[in-house]
Amino acid sequence: MTQFTLSRATLASRIAGLVALVVFGGLAAAPWWASSAFLHLAGEFAVYLALATLWNLLAGYTGLVSVGQQAYVGLGGYITFSLALFFGVHPVLAIPLAGLVAALVAVPVAALVFRLSGAYFAIGSWVMAEVFRLIAAQATALGGGSGISLPASVTKALGGKWLREASIFWLALALGAGCLALVYLLLRSRIGLALTAIRDSEVASTSLGIRIGRVKHVLYILVAGLTAMIGALISLQKLRVSPDAAFSVNDWTAFVIFIVVIGGIGTIEGPILGTIVYFLLREFLADFGTLYLLFLGSLAIVVMLAAPKGLWGYAAERFGWSLFPVGYRITFKD
Amino acid sequence: MSDGLVVDAIESYYGDFKALHGVSLTLKPGSVLALIGANGAGKSTLLKSICGLVSPKAGRVSWRGRDITGLRGAQTVGLGIALVPEGRRLFKSLSVEENLILGGQIGRPGPWGLARLYDLFPILAEKRHQPATSLSGGQQQMVAIGRALMSNPDLVLFDELSLGLAPIVIKDIYAQLPKITGQGMSAILVEQDVTRALNAADQFLCLAEGRVSLSGAPRDHSRDAISAAYFGT
Amino acid sequence: MDLLNTVLQGVLVGGLYALFAAGLSLIFGVMRLVNIAHGDLIVLAAYIAMEVIKLTGLPPLAALVFVVPLMAALGYGLQRAVLNRTLGGDLLPPLLVSFGLSVILQNGLLAAFTADSRKLDAGVLETASVSVGGLSIGLLPALMFATAVAVIAALQFMFYKTALGRAFRATSDDAEIAELMGLDRRRVYAWAMALCLGVVAIAGVFLAIRSNFDPFMGPGRLIFGFEAVIIGGLGNLWGTLAGGVILGVAQGLGAAIDPGWQILAGHVAFLLILAVKPRGLFPRMDG
Structure with missing residues (x-):
C-alpha cells in the first residue's frame, strides 16, 4: 500500500525563514549601525515591497488589475496631513487612522468600479485616482495644486533627527514585513485556498461555491486601507504632499506593476525578487533618466511575453523552489 | 491512397490533457467514415487535429499526398477541408446569408453557391436576412452545414450532427446527406446515435480513451463487437 | 445665451473625444483588447504630424495624407509583432x-522631443468663426465635430456593410470557427488595429491643432476616450459619439463654474452614469 506524508515546509523554506528572521533582526537594529542614506533607501525598499505585495494580492490572486492604487497612496498622505494639521493628531497615530478612513472611502468606490469588469475595471480605477488627485488640487487648505509641507511644529513630534529617521525607518520596516506576513498568513488560511482557486480557475471556483464577488470586494477594501497606510508613511518620509506626487500613476502604480510582473505575479516571492531587481536596476541605470524608463518598460514587456510568470515563476517551475509554503506537498513512500 | 486523407499515429492534447494516443485512419475519396466513441474518447480532438484547430504534437496528417500536420485552420479550408462544429457555433452578429457568404469567402471553385444551398434548404432562403442565431435548432444546423459547403470542400467533418435536434429534424437532415456526399465528397461523421451513423457510413472507426479500439466496415463486425469497442471493455 | 454657448462648445469638443474613443471602441469590439497605450499613440500621431509638416511644409490637415497611412502601418506591425502574442483569454x-508600451512611448517621445509643449499651426482655421443667431461657432470645433460624425459613419458602414466588417464581426463572435472560413485571426486583428490607428492619427492631428501637447498627455486622452465609450455603451459607435x-x-x-473643475466635472458625469446605468446609455454588445 502506498503511504504518503503531507508537509508544507521544505528545507529551502525553513532556511529562508531563518535567513528572513536574521535579516529582519539586523535591519531593526540598522539605525544604530547604518548611515541615514541607507535608512532612507531601505525605507523606500520596504515601501515598494509592501505596495508590490498588496498589488499582487489583488491582481495575482483575485484578477483585479488596478491601475489606480495611487488613489489610496495619495489619500493616505492627505489624510495624515489633515489629521496632523487640523486635529493635532500625532503623525504616527495618523497612519492607522488613515488606513481606516481610506478603507471606509473604498467602500463606495468599490461599489462603483466593480461595475466595470476586466480591463475596464483597470481604467475605471485610474479614473477614480484622477478624481482624488483633482479634488486634492482643489483643497486650498492643503496647498491646492502645489501641495504643502509638514510644518516644523509637527515634525518635532517625531523627535530629533536621529529618532525621526529611525522611527520612520522602523515604521517602513514594520509595514513592509507586516504586509508580507499578512499576505502569507492570508494565503495559508481558508481564504487563501479560495484565492488560489480563483487564481487557477474562476469558473471552477464558482462551481465550488466560493463567493468570488464577496471575496474580491473585501480584499479590495482591505488592500485600499493598507495601501493608504503606506501612503501615510510615504508622506512622512517626504514630509510633504502634493497632488501630482502623491497621486502619481508612475511612482505608485507603474513601477509597482513592473516589479510584480518582472518578479512573478501570483506568487509571494515574486514581488520580493521584483523589488530587488527594481532597486538594482535603479541604482545602476537611474542616471540614464528616460532611457532607464524605456528599458524598464521593455523589460516588463519581454518578461510578460517570454515568461508570463516572471523570474520567480520561471525558477520555481524549473527547480521547484518555494520559500513561502502556502500549499501542501505530497511525498509518496512505497 | 495519396488522394485521400491519411492520419498516421497522431498524439494531440486538449489543453494539458492528452486526448489522442497514436490514432491512425485512412479515408478514400468519396467515402463516409462514422467516428464513434463515448464522451471524452477524443472524437472532437481528432476532427480538430485534421482541420487545423488543434496541432498534433506527434504523428502526421496528410491530405491528397500533402503533409498538412500543424497547418492552421485558415489554411486547411483552402485545401478543401471543412468542419461543421459541435453545437453549430454560428456567428451571432451575422445574418443567415452573411454566415453562408463568409463560409464561401475563400472563393474555392465548385458546385456549391448560395442558389444551390437555398435549393437544398429552402427555409434558409426565406430567413436569409434574419440573425443566424434567431433560427430554430434544426435550421441553425442547416446554416452550419451550408456554411461548410459554401467553401466547396472535398472533405467535410460533421461533429455531433444531430445533437440537441428533434428526431423529425434529424431524419430530414439525414435524408439530405446523400445529396451532399454524393458529389464525390468524403465525410467523417461524429454522431451520438451509433446506429444512424453506421447506416450512413461505409466504414467506421471507434475511439476509446484516445485510442482506436475497432475499425473497419460496419457489416464486417457484429453489433456486440462494436458495442464492446465503444465502451472500451 | 452664455449657457447655451457653453453647451454648444462642449458638444463640439465632444467630437474630439469621440475621435479619441472610436478606435478604442473598435478594437475592444473586435478583440476585447483595452489598449492602455491608446492615448500615447494619439500623442505620437501629433508628433509624427509635426515632423511631416517640418519635412513637407504642408498645412496640418493636409499632412494627414501621410500621417494616417503611417499610423495605420504602425498599428498593423504593432499588432502582429507584439499585441497578438498577448491575446489568449487571460x-x-x-x-x-x-x-509597458505606454511608458515606452512617453519616455521615447521625451527623449526625442524634450518635455517642451508643442502646437501645430493651422493658421486662419484656428480663429475663424461664424455667427449664428448670436452664437459664435468656431470653424475648427465645427470641422472637428463634422469629422467625428464622418469617421463614425464610415466605421459604422465598414462594420456592417463590408467584407472587412463581416470578418471583424465573425472573428469577434468566434475566432476559432472564423479561422475555418479562412480568416487568420492574427491578420484580422492587425487590420483592426491598423484602422484604429488610422482614426488615432486624425484624432492626434486635431488635438495638436486645438491645444498644446507634450509627451505626457496621452493617459489623459485615454481616459477621456474610455469615459466616452463607457458613457455611450460598449460596442455602440454612435453611442460613443x-x-x-x-x-x-x-x-x-x-x-x-471654476476652471479647476473642468476635468473633474467630466469624471463626475462619468461616475454618475456608471452609478445609474453601468452598461452605459446605449449598450449594444455584451462583454
Whole structure:
C-alpha cells in the first residue's frame, strides 16, 4: 500500500525563514549601525515591497488589475496631513487612522468600479485616482495644486533627527514585513485556498461555491486601507504632499506593476525578487533618466511575453523552489 | 491512397490533457467514415487535429499526398477541408446569408453557391436576412452545414450532427446527406446515435480513451463487437 | 445665451473625444483588447504630424495624407509583432504589455522631443468663426465635430456593410470557427488595429491643432476616450459619439463654474452614469 506524508515546509523554506528572521533582526537594529542614506533607501525598499505585495494580492490572486492604487497612496498622505494639521493628531497615530478612513472611502468606490469588469475595471480605477488627485488640487487648505509641507511644529513630534529617521525607518520596516506576513498568513488560511482557486480557475471556483464577488470586494477594501497606510508613511518620509506626487500613476502604480510582473505575479516571492531587481536596476541605470524608463518598460514587456510568470515563476517551475509554503506537498513512500 | 486523407499515429492534447494516443485512419475519396466513441474518447480532438484547430504534437496528417500536420485552420479550408462544429457555433452578429457568404469567402471553385444551398434548404432562403442565431435548432444546423459547403470542400467533418435536434429534424437532415456526399465528397461523421451513423457510413472507426479500439466496415463486425469497442471493455 | 454657448462648445469638443474613443471602441469590439497605450499613440500621431509638416511644409490637415497611412502601418506591425502574442483569454498580458508600451512611448517621445509643449499651426482655421443667431461657432470645433460624425459613419458602414466588417464581426463572435472560413485571426486583428490607428492619427492631428501637447498627455486622452465609450455603451459607435458629447458638455459646464473643475466635472458625469446605468446609455454588445 502506498503511504504518503503531507508537509508544507521544505528545507529551502525553513532556511529562508531563518535567513528572513536574521535579516529582519539586523535591519531593526540598522539605525544604530547604518548611515541615514541607507535608512532612507531601505525605507523606500520596504515601501515598494509592501505596495508590490498588496498589488499582487489583488491582481495575482483575485484578477483585479488596478491601475489606480495611487488613489489610496495619495489619500493616505492627505489624510495624515489633515489629521496632523487640523486635529493635532500625532503623525504616527495618523497612519492607522488613515488606513481606516481610506478603507471606509473604498467602500463606495468599490461599489462603483466593480461595475466595470476586466480591463475596464483597470481604467475605471485610474479614473477614480484622477478624481482624488483633482479634488486634492482643489483643497486650498492643503496647498491646492502645489501641495504643502509638514510644518516644523509637527515634525518635532517625531523627535530629533536621529529618532525621526529611525522611527520612520522602523515604521517602513514594520509595514513592509507586516504586509508580507499578512499576505502569507492570508494565503495559508481558508481564504487563501479560495484565492488560489480563483487564481487557477474562476469558473471552477464558482462551481465550488466560493463567493468570488464577496471575496474580491473585501480584499479590495482591505488592500485600499493598507495601501493608504503606506501612503501615510510615504508622506512622512517626504514630509510633504502634493497632488501630482502623491497621486502619481508612475511612482505608485507603474513601477509597482513592473516589479510584480518582472518578479512573478501570483506568487509571494515574486514581488520580493521584483523589488530587488527594481532597486538594482535603479541604482545602476537611474542616471540614464528616460532611457532607464524605456528599458524598464521593455523589460516588463519581454518578461510578460517570454515568461508570463516572471523570474520567480520561471525558477520555481524549473527547480521547484518555494520559500513561502502556502500549499501542501505530497511525498509518496512505497 | 495519396488522394485521400491519411492520419498516421497522431498524439494531440486538449489543453494539458492528452486526448489522442497514436490514432491512425485512412479515408478514400468519396467515402463516409462514422467516428464513434463515448464522451471524452477524443472524437472532437481528432476532427480538430485534421482541420487545423488543434496541432498534433506527434504523428502526421496528410491530405491528397500533402503533409498538412500543424497547418492552421485558415489554411486547411483552402485545401478543401471543412468542419461543421459541435453545437453549430454560428456567428451571432451575422445574418443567415452573411454566415453562408463568409463560409464561401475563400472563393474555392465548385458546385456549391448560395442558389444551390437555398435549393437544398429552402427555409434558409426565406430567413436569409434574419440573425443566424434567431433560427430554430434544426435550421441553425442547416446554416452550419451550408456554411461548410459554401467553401466547396472535398472533405467535410460533421461533429455531433444531430445533437440537441428533434428526431423529425434529424431524419430530414439525414435524408439530405446523400445529396451532399454524393458529389464525390468524403465525410467523417461524429454522431451520438451509433446506429444512424453506421447506416450512413461505409466504414467506421471507434475511439476509446484516445485510442482506436475497432475499425473497419460496419457489416464486417457484429453489433456486440462494436458495442464492446465503444465502451472500451 | 452664455449657457447655451457653453453647451454648444462642449458638444463640439465632444467630437474630439469621440475621435479619441472610436478606435478604442473598435478594437475592444473586435478583440476585447483595452489598449492602455491608446492615448500615447494619439500623442505620437501629433508628433509624427509635426515632423511631416517640418519635412513637407504642408498645412496640418493636409499632412494627414501621410500621417494616417503611417499610423495605420504602425498599428498593423504593432499588432502582429507584439499585441497578438498577448491575446489568449487571460486579462493580464494585453493590459500589462500595453501599459509597458505606454511608458515606452512617453519616455521615447521625451527623449526625442524634450518635455517642451508643442502646437501645430493651422493658421486662419484656428480663429475663424461664424455667427449664428448670436452664437459664435468656431470653424475648427465645427470641422472637428463634422469629422467625428464622418469617421463614425464610415466605421459604422465598414462594420456592417463590408467584407472587412463581416470578418471583424465573425472573428469577434468566434475566432476559432472564423479561422475555418479562412480568416487568420492574427491578420484580422492587425487590420483592426491598423484602422484604429488610422482614426488615432486624425484624432492626434486635431488635438495638436486645438491645444498644446507634450509627451505626457496621452493617459489623459485615454481616459477621456474610455469615459466616452463607457458613457455611450460598449460596442455602440454612435453611442460613443453621444458619450463624447456628454463628456464635452460636462467639462464645459464645470469650467464655467471654476476652471479647476473642468476635468473633474467630466469624471463626475462619468461616475454618475456608471452609478445609474453601468452598461452605459446605449449598450449594444455584451462583454
